Amino acid sequence: MAAAAVRRRRRQQGSALRNADPQGERSGRLWAVCFVAAAVVALSGGLLAWSSRSAEDGVAEVLARRGETLLDKFVEVPCSGDYDGYRRFEGCTPRRCGRGVSDAVITREEAERIRRIAERGLSLGGSDGGASILDLHSGALSLGKQFVNLYRYFGDKIQDIFTEEDFALYRDVRQRIQQKIAEAFGISSSSMYLTKPTFFSRINSTEAKTTHDEYWHPHIDKETYGSFDYTSLLYLSDYAEDFGGGRFVFMDAGSNKTVEPQAGRVSFFTSGSENLHRVEKVHWGTRYAITISFTCNPDHGIGDPVLM
Ligand SMILES: *[C@@H]1O[C@H](CO)[C@@H](O)[C@H](O)[C@H]1NC(C)=O
Numbered sequence: 001m002a003a004a005a006v007r008r009r010r011r012q013q014g015s016a017l018r019n020a021d022p023q024g025e026r027s028g029r030l031w032a033v034c035f036v037a038a039a040v041v042a043l044s045g046g047l048l049a050w051s052s053r054s055a056e057d058g059v060a061e062v063l064a065r066r067g068e069t070l071l072d073k074f075v076e077v078p079c080s081g082d083y084d085g086y087r088r089f090e091g092c093t094p095r096r097c098g099r100g101v102s103d104a105v106i107t108r109e110e111a112e113r114i115r116r117i118a119e120r121g122l123s124l125g126g127s128d129g130g131a132s133i134l135d136l137h138s139g140a141l142s143l144g145k146q147f148v149n150l151y152r153y154f155g156d157k158i159q160d161i162f163t164e165e166d167f168a169l170y171r172d173v174r175q176r177i178q179q180k181i182a183e184a185f186g187i188s189s190s191s192m193y194l195t196k197p198t199f200f201s202r203i204n205s206t207e208a209k210t211t212h213d214e215y216w217h218p219h220i221d222k223e224t225y226g227s228f229d230y231t232s233l234l235y236l237s238d239y240a241e242d243f244g245g246g247r248f249v250f251m252d253a254g255s256n257k258t259v260e261p262q263a264g265r266v267s268f269f270t271s272g273s274e275n276l277h278r279v280e281k282v283h284w285g286t287r288y289a290i291t292i293s294f295t296c297n298p299d300h301g302i303g304d305p306v307l308m
């Protein structure tokens with residue numbers, strides 16, 4: 001948007017300069033008038049575009065900006081009553097709620113390696129709409145307007161696609177994120193269990209073909225997936241560099257707060273309605289991320305994905 005405004009401004013200045021080619025003695029003044037007029041048009045156009053954009057996307061505050069490196073950002077929010085409807089597990093079920101962002105858990109290089117795993121897996125399928133997922137645990141992979149089971153579909157050949165190293169990296173990353181969440185919320189990491197679904201997502205600007213492609217609706221993870229207590233997202237590509245739109249938005253009563261994705265950035269939050277959120281539509285490019293979620297209920301825990 002900013003780049004477009006600059007380009008527009010350049011175009012307008014360019015045409016003002018062309019219109020003002022020196023022809024006669026008044027050209028100097030004409031040039032100045034044209035230039036000022038163009039500058040005013042460009043500036044007000046930019047302001048207009050900026051204000052209409054802010055009103056349209058309802059973004060008031062940036063929690064994590066792309067380009068900055070956050071060590072530990074944590075914002076506490078009052079817990080909703082959502083956890084009361086479930087069995088409580090002391091020392092794990094949220095008593096303290098909130099959201100955090102850290103660029104210090106996973107390196108950019110690790111994120112790039114994970115992104116290559118995602119690219120490899122997702123290249124075998126892909127939704128007809130703009131949002132594809134690959135669930136390493138169940139093997140679910142978007143294909144056309146439905147899902148196939150990657151492991152069943154490819155059988156032994158899966159070992160040509162994913163290596164033991166890929167799974168080891170996933171386990172390591174999952175463990176470090178789990179540790180980070182435990183630390184931020186003051187609970188023991190061993191009281192949390194990985195839960196499903198845990199999946200890679202690849203989103204581009206292609207129009208949705210089924211409701212599975214409609215990732216942008218505001219939602220509450222605990223309502224969508226009852227087992228979730230803590231949700232985390234690891235971003236694998238860069239906002240404004242690899243894709244446009246696609247920011248994560250916490251929707252609070254008073255304001256919306258965004259997290260701008262960047263490779264290696266981990267965002268995590270308690271899964272109840274204190275953290276109503278949505279993802280903006282991706283306007284261009286491709287956005288990769290992985291969702292890794294945790295439950296306090298051991299009955300809903302799953303093991304790490306393994307090479308079958
Ligand atoms: C988006 O991804 C789908 C596959 O999931 C592909 O068919 C489509 O061409 C892509 N669209 C763009 C704009 O790259």
Ligand SMILES: *[C@@H]1O[C@H](CO)[C@@H](O)[C@H](O)[C@H]1NC(C)=O
Pocket residue numbers: 056057058059060251252253254255256
């Ligand atoms: C937050 O964003 C939503 C959707 O974009 C918008 O409808 C709402 O008015 C925004 N809220 C505030 C407080 O700006």
